[in-house]
Amino acid sequence: MAVVFEKTKMLTDVNFHYCPGCTHGIAHRLIAEALEELGCEGKAIGIAPVGCAVFAYKYFNCDMQQVAHGRAPAAATGVKRVCPDKVVFVYQGDGDLASIGTAEIIHAAARGENITVIFINNAIYGMTGGQMAPTTLIGQKTTTSPHGRDASVSGNPIKVCELLSTLDGPSYIARCALSDPANVMKAKKAITKGLKNQIEGKGFSLIELLSTCPTNMGITPIAALDYVKNEMTKIFPLGVYKDIDAAQK
Amino acid sequence: MKQLMKGNEAIAEAAIRGGCRAFFGYPITPQNEIPEYCSKRMPEVGGVFIQAESEVSAINMVYGAAGAGARAMTSSSSPGISLKQEGISYICGSELPCLIVNIVRAGPGLGGIQPAQSDYFQAVKGGGHGDYHMLVYGPESVQEAVDIAYDAFDKAEKYRAPVMILGDGMLGQIMEAVEIPPMKDPATFPKKDWVTDGTGIGSNRRIINSLYIEPDALETVNHRLFARYKEMAENETAFECYKTDDAEIVLVAYGTVARICKSAVNMLRANGIKAGLFRPITLYPYPYEVLAKIAAQDSVKSFLAVELSMGQMVEDVRLGVNGKKPVEFFGRTGGAVMSPEDIVKVVMQKEGR
Ligand SMILES: Cc1ncc(C[n+]2csc(CCOP(=O)(O)OP(=O)(O)O)c2C)c(N)n1
Ligand code: SF4
Numbered sequence: 333m334a335v336v337f338e339k340t341k342m343l344t345d346v347n348f349h350y351c352p353g354c355t356h357g358i359a360h361r362l363i364a365e366a367l368e369e370l371g372c373e374g375k376a377i378g379i380a381p382v383g384c385a386v387f388a389y390k391y392f393n394c395d396m397q398q399v400a401h402g403r404a405p406a407a408a409t410g411v412k413r414v415c416p417d418k419v420v421f422v423y424q425g426d427g428d429l430a431s432i433g434t435a436e437i438i439h440a441a442a443r444g445e446n447i448t449v450i451f452i453n454n455a456i457y458g459m460t461g462g463q464m465a466p467t468t469l470i471g472q473k474t475t476t477s478p479h480g481r482d483a484s485v486s487g488n489p490i491k492v493c494e495l496l497s498t499l500d501g502p503s504y505i506a507r508c509a510l511s512d513p514a515n516v517m518k519a520k521k522a523i524t525k526g527l528k529n530q531i532e533g534k535g536f537s538l539i540e541l542l543s544t545c546p547t548n549m550g551i552t553p554i555a556a557l558d559y560v561k562n563e564m565t566k567i568f569p570l571g572v573y574k575d576i577d578a579a580q581k
Numbered sequence: 582m583k584q585l586m587k588g589n590e591a592i593a594e595a596a597i598r599g600g601c602r603a604f605f606g607y608p609i610t611p612q613n614e615i616p617e618y619c620s621k622r623m624p625e626v627g628g629v630f631i632q633a634e635s636e637v638s639a640i641n642m643v644y645g646a647a648g649a650g651a652r653a654m655t656s657s658s659s660p661g662i663s664l665k666q667e668g669i670s671y672i673c674g675s676e677l678p679c680l681i682v683n684i685v686r687a688g689p690g691l692g693g694i695q696p697a698q699s700d701y702f703q704a705v706k707g708g709g710h711g712d713y714h715m716l717v718y719g720p721e722s723v724q725e726a727v728d729i730a731y732d733a734f735d736k737a738e739k740y741r742a743p744v745m746i747l748g749d750g751m752l753g754q755i756m757e758a759v760e761i762p763p764m765k766d767p768a769t770f771p772k773k774d775w776v777t778d779g780t781g782i783g784s785n786r787r788i789i790n791s792l793y794i795e796p797d798a799l800e801t802v803n804h805r806l807f808a809r810y811k812e813m814a815e816n817e818t819a820f821e822c823y824k825t826d827d828a829e830i831v832l833v834a835y836g837t838v839a840r841i842c843k844s845a846v847n848m849l850r851a852n853g854i855k856a857g858l859f860r861p862i863t864l865y866p867y868p869y870e871v872l873a874k875i876a877a878q879d880s881v882k883s884f885l886a887v888e889l890s891m892g893q894m895v896e897d898v899r900l901g902v903n904g905k906k907p908v909e910f911f912g913r914t915g916g917a918v919m920s921p922e923d924i925v926k927v928v929m930q931k932e933g934r
Contacts, residue, residue, distance in 0.1 A: 373782055374779070374780055374781070374782045375779050375780075376779055377649065377777050377778070377779045379645070386792060387792075389788045389790055393782055393783060393786065394779070394781060394782060394786060395777035395778065395779055395780070395781040395786055395787050395788070396777065396786070396787075396788050396789070396790075397644075397645065397648050397649075397675075397777055397788075397789040397790070398675075398788070398789065398790040398791065398792055399641060399644060399645070399671065400641060400644075400667055400668065400671045403637065403638070403641035403644075403668070406633065406637070406638040406639075406641035406642050406644075406645065407641045407642065407644050407645035407648070408645060409631065409638075409642050409645060410603065410605065410641070410642035410643060410644060410645025410646035410647070410648075410649065410651075410653065411645040411646065411648065411649040411777070412645075413603065413629040413631065413642075413646065414602070414603055414629060414645075414646045414649045414650065414651035414653075415649050415650075415778055415779055418778065418779030419779070420779075435634050435635055435637070435638065436634070436637075436638055436641070438634075439633075439634035439638065443631075
């Protein structure tokens with residue numbers, strides 16, 4: 333019998349703990365598939381964040397470090413500098429990367445640290461129960477912005493790709509959405525590109541994935557996907573923000 | 582061959598000779614010579630140097646590098662060490678070996694840049710969250726600091742815990758003649774099967790982690806850590822007894838203050854007062870048992886803890902002496918340092934002379 337689909341070898345057989353309809357699982361699979369396709373078996377080290385993906389160390393079939401909230405880019409720097417020939421990937425949520433860990437991500441990017449960062453922007457704090465994130469949209473209700481995020485009180489959403497693409501260090505910065513199959517395929521390509529850049533020694537890359545948290549948004553998984561596609565992309569436009577290869581052409 | 586070296590630079594070179602190949606730090610006085618020295622020296626030995634964006638990042642770079650198998654260190658001074666506390670807790674929870682140097686300056690807050698010993702509690706009682714300890718040394722001279730730094734990674738790896746050198750501005754800045762031992766050969770270092778160097782896959786994959794969501798599992802980890810601390814206490818407790826055999830008054834001090842106390846002991850003896858000095862070299866594990874023995878000595882009438890703080894180590898002196906003899910305290914703070922004469926005066930007053 334012909335095998336038409338197989339689970340990637342870069343994921344373990346442990347069941348994901350993610351809620352039904354959560355896109356963390358999709359992001360995991362895309363990263364794992366890309367790692368496998370690039371021949372990273374036995375050559376990869378992953379850094380797990382604090383957030384719903386804290387258990388990522390159980391799921392990726394490679395050496396893993398679980399680190400403090402927001403510090404993943406710093407820990408990854410330490411790993412990559414002493415294991416320069418290995419592929420180091422970082423997985424972070426929006427609270428982790430764009431709030432408590434802003435210094436770490438900006439400076440890893442500025443150094444052009446040769447690592448690949450996957451940034452899950454679900455516009456909310458999933459793990460702690462749905463509080464406001466730095467990427468929460470204006471008007472979006474969360475448990476700490478019960479009347480909707482008000483810019484005069486809580487400021488505006490942080491646009492990570494736009495911000496980091498002003499730096500000279502990064503080689504590739506792109507924003508994708510895990511909202512539908514076509515966009516998922518694009519996300520896979522972007523992740524592969526980011527990892528490939530690292531393997532080729534081109535330096536820092538970050539792939540932002542607009543994601544869902546149906547549980548804390550209190551909506552169905554389908555409605556959450558629609559929210560990503562119709563609302564989040566207005567504030568966080570999809571596309572490639574920096575690509576040194578394209579610039580060279 | 583002995584060479585004249587500044588404390589900070591000597592510590593850096595000794596750590597490198599002891600196998601350190603990764604340094605991550607952030608500038609702060611009075612320890613700047615350590616990162617400066619490493620920025621020049623690490624490339625020469627094939628090591629890594631990064632000036633991090635903050636102490637928070639620096640300690641997490643240490644976490645990553647140590648987890649990936651390198652002998653990694655960071656150094657800072659008091660305000661920067663405060664910022665490292667989260668990372669230190671994670672490093673202890675994840676059972677990672679590393680070297681942390683604190684060239685202590687006076688606090689609280691931004692404080693001053695002069696010598697102090699006011700980070701003692703933070704270093705030995707755990708400045709970060711959770712139940713953990715480090716192997717903490719309080720060297721009195723540049724040579725002693727060198728010897729400790731040289732073997733720091735062997736000990737850190739043995740106990741899978743950080744080693745901290747708790748120096749002070751004086752130790753960091755003073756120049757002394759020191760003998761720096763030869764470069765250790767990394768091929769002789771014990772293999773570490775737990776490192777995430779990327780080669781793991783399937784049942785061989787390694788995980789560096791401090792999260793244990795099941796209470797029983799976490800309790801097991803805490804017990805494992807404390808079993809190691811017990812072993813540390815049995816094997817590593819270090820101290821010096823200076824003229825305590827017939828002493829009536831025993832000074833207790835560590836680090837450079839202990840040197841000042843030695844002068845005071847000799848001056849007191851010249852004045853007919855039988856003084857001695859007990860000097861803990863490891864501050865964690867603290868040499869309580871030896872102190873208890875000294876307290877039980879018939880000759881000993883009282884203790885005087887001398888510190889550059891408002892009184893921190895004195896609490897451990899009291900624990901060791903355990904009420905057998907009176908324990909008194911003399912300290913200067915804010916970066917002010919006592920002279921031997923100051924100590925002599927305090928003792929003479931107490932003796933009613
Ligand atoms: C120092 C520190 N502060 C706060 C927390 C609590 N905390 C855990 S996860 C989290 C936010 C996670 O949100 P995000 O990064 O967006 O990831 P998600 O759970 O949405 O995937 C917070 C604040 C913590 N673990 N450590
Ligand atoms: S809480 Fe939200 S982000 Fe976390 S697993 Fe559930 S759906 Fe996903």
